[in-house]
Amino acid sequence: MDSRINLNRLREDLEALSQFGRNAEGGVTRPSFSRADLEARRWLKGRIESAGLAYRQDGAGNIFGRMGGNGGKVVMAGSHIDTVVNGGRFDGSVGVLAALECLRTIKERGLAVSKPLEAAAFTDEEGNLIGDFLGSRAFSGRLNEDDLRRGDTQLGPPLKEILVGTDFTIESILRAREKAPALEAYLELHIEQGETLETEEVPIGVVEVIAGKHYRWCSFSGKTGHAGTVPLELRRDAFLGLADFALRATRLVATEYYGSMITIGRVCVLPGTFSNIPGRADFSLEFRNADKNDLRDLEKVLFPLAEEVAATRGLTFSSKIVDQTEPVVIPARIFGVIKAECEKLGYPYIALPSGPGHDAQILAFVTDVGMIFIPCLDGVSHSSQEMIRWDDLEKGANVLLQVLLRLAK
Amino acid sequence: MDSRINLNRLREDLEALSQFGRNAEGGVTRPSFSRADLEARRWLKGRIESAGLAYRQDGAGNIFGRMGGNGGKVVMAGSHIDTVVNGGRFDGSVGVLAALECLRTIKERGLAVSKPLEAAAFTDEEGNLIGDFLGSRAFSGRLNEDDLRRGDTQLGPPLKEILVGTDFTIESILRAREKAPALEAYLELHIEQGETLETEEVPIGVVEVIAGKHYRWCSFSGKTGHAGTVPLELRRDAFLGLADFALRATRLVATEYYGSMITIGRVCVLPGTFSNIPGRADFSLEFRNADKNDLRDLEKVLFPLAEEVAATRGLTFSSKIVDQTEPVVIPARIFGVIKAECEKLGYPYIALPSGPGHDAQILAFVTDVGMIFIPCLDGVSHSSQEMIRWDDLEKGANVLLQVLLRLAK
Numbered sequence: 112m113d114s115r116i117n118l119n120r121l122r123e124d125l126e127a128l129s130q131f132g133r134n135a136e137g138g139v140t141r142p143s144f145s146r147a148d149l150e151a152r153r154w155l156k157g158r159i160e161s162a163g164l165a166y167r168q169d170g171a172g173n174i175f176g177r178m179g180g181n182g183g184k185v186v187m188a189g190s191h192i193d194t195v196v197n198g199g200r201f202d203g204s205v206g207v208l209a210a211l212e213c214l215r216t217i218k219e220r221g222l223a224v225s226k227p228l229e230a231a232a233f234t235d236e237e238g239n240l241i242g243d244f245l246g247s248r249a250f251s252g253r254l255n256e257d258d259l260r261r262g263d264t265q266l267g268p269p270l271k272e273i274l275v276g277t278d279f280t281i282e283s284i285l286r287a288r289e290k291a292p293a294l295e296a297y298l299e300l301h302i303e304q305g306e307t308l309e310t311e312e313v314p315i316g317v318v319e320v321i322a323g324k325h326y327r328w329c330s331f332s333g334k335t336g337h338a339g340t341v342p343l344e345l346r347r348d349a350f351l352g353l354a355d356f357a358l359r360a361t362r363l364v365a366t367e368y369y370g371s372m373i374t375i376g377r378v379c380v381l382p383g384t385f386s387n388i389p390g391r392a393d394f395s396l397e398f399r400n401a402d403k404n405d406l407r408d409l410e411k412v413l414f415p416l417a418e419e420v421a422a423t424r425g426l427t428f429s430s431k432i433v434d435q436t437e438p439v440v441i442p443a444r445i446f447g448v449i450k451a452e453c454e455k456l457g458y459p460y461i462a463l464p465s466g467p468g469h470d471a472q473i474l475a476f477v478t479d480v481g482m483i484f485i486p487c488l489d490g491v492s493h494s495s496q497e498m499i500r501w502d503d504l505e506k507g508a509n510v511l512l513q514v515l516l517r518l519a520k
Numbered sequence: 521m522d523s524r525i526n527l528n529r530l531r532e533d534l535e536a537l538s539q540f541g542r543n544a545e546g547g548v549t550r551p552s553f554s555r556a557d558l559e560a561r562r563w564l565k566g567r568i569e570s571a572g573l574a575y576r577q578d579g580a581g582n583i584f585g586r587m588g589g590n591g592g593k594v595v596m597a598g599s600h601i602d603t604v605v606n607g608g609r610f611d612g613s614v615g616v617l618a619a620l621e622c623l624r625t626i627k628e629r630g631l632a633v634s635k636p637l638e639a640a641a642f643t644d645e646e647g648n649l650i651g652d653f654l655g656s657r658a659f660s661g662r663l664n665e666d667d668l669r670r671g672d673t674q675l676g677p678p679l680k681e682i683l684v685g686t687d688f689t690i691e692s693i694l695r696a697r698e699k700a701p702a703l704e705a706y707l708e709l710h711i712e713q714g715e716t717l718e719t720e721e722v723p724i725g726v727v728e729v730i731a732g733k734h735y736r737w738c739s740f741s742g743k744t745g746h747a748g749t750v751p752l753e754l755r756r757d758a759f760l761g762l763a764d765f766a767l768r769a770t771r772l773v774a775t776e777y778y779g780s781m782i783t784i785g786r787v788c789v790l791p792g793t794f795s796n797i798p799g800r801a802d803f804s805l806e807f808r809n810a811d812k813n814d815l816r817d818l819e820k821v822l823f824p825l826a827e828e829v830a831a832t833r834g835l836t837f838s839s840k841i842v843d844q845t846e847p848v849v850i851p852a853r854i855f856g857v858i859k860a861e862c863e864k865l866g867y868p869y870i871a872l873p874s875g876p877g878h879d880a881q882i883l884a885f886v887t888d889v890g891m892i893f894i895p896c897l898d899g900v901s902h903s904s905q906e907m908i909r910w911d912d913l914e915k916g917a918n919v920l921l922q923v924l925l926r927l928a929k
Contacts, residue, residue, distance in 0.1 A: 195793065238794075305749025322748060326794055337901050338783035339731060339808050339875030340714025343774040350784055351770060354763035361760060365752040374747035375759055376796050378789040384604065385735055385804045385842070386876070387785050387902060395794045399748050433794070466748030467795070492746050493796060 114220050116512055118505040121212040124158060128192065128208065129200035138197035138495030142239035142266060143172065143246075144273050151192055155207070155232060162215045164230070169290060170283030171249030172234040178214050179519075180227025184295035186519040187478075188213060188511060189231025191246070191470060193239065199497025201487065206300045207232040209508040213515055224519040226295055233470045240264045240273065242326075242434045247473035249287040256285060294478035296445060296518050299471040300511045301482060302499060306490035307463055314503045315460035315510060316484030317449045321472045322372075322464060323406045323438035324399040329430040331356070331421060335382055335390030347425040350380050350389035356420045360413055364398065371409060372399040372466060396430070401438050401464045439472040445481035445518075452513040458506050483510050523629050525921055527914040530621040533567060537601065537617065538609035547606035547904030551648035551675060552581065552655075553682050560601055564616070564641060571624045573639070578699060579692030580658030581643040587623050588928075589636025593704035595928040596887075597622060597920060598640025600655065600879060602648065608906020610896065615709045616641045618917040622924050633928040635704055642879045649673045649682065651843045656882035658696040665694060703887035705854060705927050708880040709920045710891060711908060715899035716872055723912045724869035724919060725893030726858045730881045731781075731873060732815045732847035733808040738839040740765070740830060744791055744799030756834040759789050759798035765829045769822055773807065780818060781808040781875060805839070810847050810873045848881040854890035854927075861922040867915050892919050 131154065132140045132147030141147040152174060159166045159176035167175045177185075190206025210230035217224060234246030241258050248254045259281055262270035274280060308316050333347030357375050364373040377395040398413065400406045414430065421428035446462075453460040463484065471480040485507040488498040540563065541549045541556030550556040561583065568575045568585035576584045586594075599615025619639035626633060643655030650667050657663045668690055671679035683689055712718075717725050742756030766784050773782040786804040807822065809815045823839065830837035855871075862869040872893065880889040894916035897907040 197791075303749070304746045307749075324748070335903070336899060337713045337876055338781060338785060338806055339733070339877070340712070340716075340899060342779075343770065343781065348770075348783075350787065351766060354766040357760060357763040358767065361752065361757075370751075372747060372752065374757075374795070374797055376747060376789070376794050376798060377792050378759065378787050378801075380785070380787040382606075382902075383786050384902075385785050385806050386783070388783055389785060392787075397747055397794050467746055468748070490745060490749060493791075493793075494744070 114216060114222055114512065116212045116216050116505065116508045118501060121208055121504065121508060122501060124208045124211070125200065125204060127154065128204050132194065134197065136495045139194045139200055140196050140198065141192070141194045142237065143193040143235035144277050148193060149277065155192065158211060162211065163218055164214055168278070169250065169287040170279060171246050171287035172277070172279050173246045173250055173287065174232040176211060176214060176230045178218055178228050179224050183226055185227045185229050185292045186295045186515055187229045187231050188298040188515055189233060190299050190301060191233045191236035193235050193237050195237050195239070195493050197495055198493050199495065201302050201497055201499050202304065202492050203236060205302060205504065209300045209511055212508055213512040216512060217516065222516060224516065226519040228515060228519050236470050239266050240270055243468060244470055244473045247470035249284050250291050251473050251476045252288040253473055253476055254285065259284060297471060297474040297478050297480045298511060298514055299469055299480070299482045300507050301469060301484055302487040302492060303484040304467050304487060304490065304492035308484060308486035309488070309490065311461055313459040313461050314485060314506045315453050315458050316463045317446060317453065317460050318465045318482035318484060319441055319446060319462045320401045320464045321439040321469060321482070322399040322401045322466050323403060323436050324397055324468055325406060325410060326432070326434040327396045327430045328393065328433050329396050329417065329428070330391060330393045331426045331428055332391050333389070333426045336388045338386045338388055341388060346388055348388050349392040349426055352420055352424045352426045353378070353392040353394055355424065356417050359420065360416055363412065363416065364409065368405060368409060370400070371405060399466060403438050406438065436468055436472055439475040439480065441481055442479045445479050448514055448517055449481050449483060449510065452510050452517065456509060456513065458510065481514065483507055523625060523631055523921065525621045525625050525914065525917045527910060530617055530913065530917060531910060533617045533620070534609065534613060536563065537613050541603065543606065545606070545904045548603045548609055549605050549607065550601070550603045551646065552602040552644035553686050557602060558686065564601065567620060571620065572627055573623060577687070578659065578696040579688060580655050580696035581686070581688050582655045582659055582696065583641040585620060585623060585639045587627055587637050588633050592635055594636045594638050594701045595704045595924055596638045596640050597707040597924055598642065599708050599710060600642045600645035602644050602646050604646050604902050606904055607902050608904065610711050610906055610908050611713065611901050612645060614711060614913065618709045618920055621917055622921040625921060626925065631925060633925065635928040637924060637928050645879055648675050649679055652877060653879055653882045656879035658693050659700050660882050660885045661697040662882055662885055663694065668693060706880060706883040706887050706889045707920060707923055708878055708889070708891045709916050710878060710893055711896040711901060712893040713876050713896060713899065713901035717893060717895035718897070718899065720870055722868040722870050723894060723915045724862050724867050725872045726855060726862065726869050727874045727891035727893060728850055728855060728871045729810040729873045730848040730878060730891070731808040731810045731875050732812060732845050733806055733877055734815060734819060735841070735843040736805045736839045737802065737842050738805050738826065738837070739800060739802045740835045740837055741800050742798070742835045745797045747795045747797055750797060755797055757797050758801040758835055761829055761833045761835045762787070762801040762803055764833065765826050768829065769825055772821065772825065773818065777814060777818060779809070780814060808875060812847050815847065845877055845881055848884040848889070850890055851888045854888050857923055857926055858890050858892060858919065861919050861926065865918060865922065867919065890923065892916055
């Protein structure tokens with residue numbers, strides 16, 4: 112007998128979870144360890160326990176619900192429940208709650224599995240604290256201990272302060288790896304956060320590679336001065352350096368590295384008043400590619416370009432790496448199982464790369480990973496406008512269920 | 521007998537005033553009506569009274585110290601004691617305290633004047649509250665009543681809140697004009713805030729025109745999206761629109777409007793994260809010119825250019841005027857007196873335009889104005905590094921003294 116997940120139950124869970132940190136516009140602000148997140152965690156614990164699963168939390172705040180098996184490698188499915196500021200209701204939550212729904216279905220139907228199964232919610236995938244993927248990094252032994260101990264967070268307050276009132280400390284995060292179970296595989300259902308599936312009119316995307324990315328925090332420095340006195344030809348305006356670099360770098364990537372992404376998303380100009388020439392322009396630079404060598408090539412051309420712009424304009428350029436991940440190719444064994452189960456279920460699918468990063472790419476350091484995408488409307492994500500079709504979610508969760516059954520057989 | 525100001529006394533006053541709002545780096549943060557400013561005001565009142573001058577404060581918080589005359593038009597000299605955040609010790613303060621020193625010298629030496637003289641400190645020249653020149657605008661009847669009543673301030677809290685605990689209300693600011701005396705002339709001694717005097721190696725600049733300026737708060741709007749999924753060729757990246765406009769507008773002004781200034785000093789990119797394509801880029805645009813017609817021409821070319829950039833990139837452009845001042849030509853009668861007194865004193869001087877705006881340009885609506893510049897080292901201003909040579913200050917204050925004596929004769 113084919114088994115199917117219970118969409119109504121999954122949908123109710125999604126709607127309940129989306130209430131924690133919900134704002135008036137319909138967006139969700141739920142960074143890890145915020146009050147909204149701590150409440151959501153208590154709710155999730157209740158859902159795991161009422162499903163008859165064994166609840167567990169590790170030192171990094173990763174939450175697990177376990178069923179079956181007497182030891183042996185775990186087949187895990189999950190994602191994250193934290194959000195960006197004013198994020199959406201589906202990014203991350205879909206993967207956690209679909210995993211929970213799959214285990215619930217297996218349990219209540221008594222479906223045959225021989226390996227233990229776990230549903231997982233990883234802490235701070237969005238990087239509101241110390242870079243992206245704090246929880247999955249801790250689970251996989253891939254933390255940067257220096258960054259963690261320094262504790263500078265995107266949200267402002269130091270990590271130590273944010274951890275007050277939680278069960279966690281910097282030491283407990285660093286030790287989370289010690290008790291992590293060995294994994295047979297890790298699966299993640301996620302919204303696409305792009306428009307490919309919608310354009311192609313298919314409900315399922317089978318990820319073949321997760322793009323690598325390179326995050327830098329960069330700075331052009333020049334000389335400030337009064338906007339009414341320093342003639343244009345004598346200025347060393349750091350913002351004009353950034354403007355020049357932004358245009359030239361984007362043109363270079365668009366023409367010579369087709370398929371790569373480059374984005375300057377965050378900009379801080381100092382001193383930052385109407386009448387001061389910008390003496391400094393700080394900015395984020397990120398670039399992505401699904402191919403490791405292309406990613407290295409981008410690094411080799413972009414920073415010399417920034418240096419060249421600086422030299423031309425009497426500025427200096429500096430940068431530091433904020434985060435860096437290698438592209439992850441999904442192993443053929445997992446990719447094949449997902450495709451096969453889509454076919455058995457009769458769901459149309461396409462193979463596609465994932466531009467965004469996901470916990471799966473960190474779990475790839477310790478196990479074989481796979482990812483299943485469902486469409487999100489207009490490709491909109493990280494926004495209160497994020498939306499899915501429930502029908503697509505049902506299909507995605509059913510694929511996840513069949514893949515888990517097959518891998519845990 | 522030639523009379524001279526007392527540099528030691530003036531210097532002591534400057535050093536005393538610079539303690540209010542002084543920070544560890546040596547900069548001064550003293551926006552009008554801040555605690556530091558209220559303390560500085562009490563100190564200034566004490567200095568005015570101990571000089572035997574009649575202290576007066578108007579409804580906008582402008583402070584005056586008066587001597588001599590039984591009615592009749594006032595010869596006024598002054599500037600402001602407020603600063604930008606982490607500003608310098610001399611911008612504004614020099615003009616107020618030199619005026620005070622001149623009146624003190626006239627009084628104690630019993631020098632002959634037939635007209636009343638006033639030393640003035642105008643509120644919020646720096647525009648930390650409602651645009652630049654709040655105090656001199658109130659004094660000259662040039663307030664924008666709507667902006668004032670709306671009360672949105674650069675510092676954050678609404679004006680009404682900032683006024684709590686002061687002697688002033690929005691109504692009292694609006695009524696300040698009613699009790700303003702008629703003026704014979706207004707003189708302002710100020711640091712140059714540029715490098716011309718230093719480069720030319722002269723201690724005195726006689727201002728011949730104060731540039732007009734145009735302040736706008738502008739915005740390019742496009743579409744945000746995930747930096748990992750939207751291909752470069754499909755993006756409507758608002759920041760790239762700003763970068764394009766910044767370079768093209770600067771090049772246009774530098775080549776076709778030589779001598780004009782254009783500055784983008786404040787930038788806010790939204791949503792402002794590493795992984796979000798900028799959906800909006802807000803920025804300040806200011807341009808200046810000493811010629812009224814050139815200023816109008818700039819307006820006629822810059823905004824169509826912004827619209828053109830927006831159209832090319834699938835963006836929209838919008839802007840609103842934040843502030844706008846016309847260029848002020850110094851009347852020949854005042855300009856001539858200042859030059860003549862420099863010559864009599866044997867001080868080298870040059871005539872020059874003022875790029876920055878000053879209270880004098882607002883006072884120009886109600887009287888003849890003149891400005892005397894002294895060098896500031898490396899042209900640095902609005903900075904904790906702002907510095908002058910005491911010898912230059914002495915010369916500048918002596919010119920001011922002689923000009924006041926001549927005009928008040």
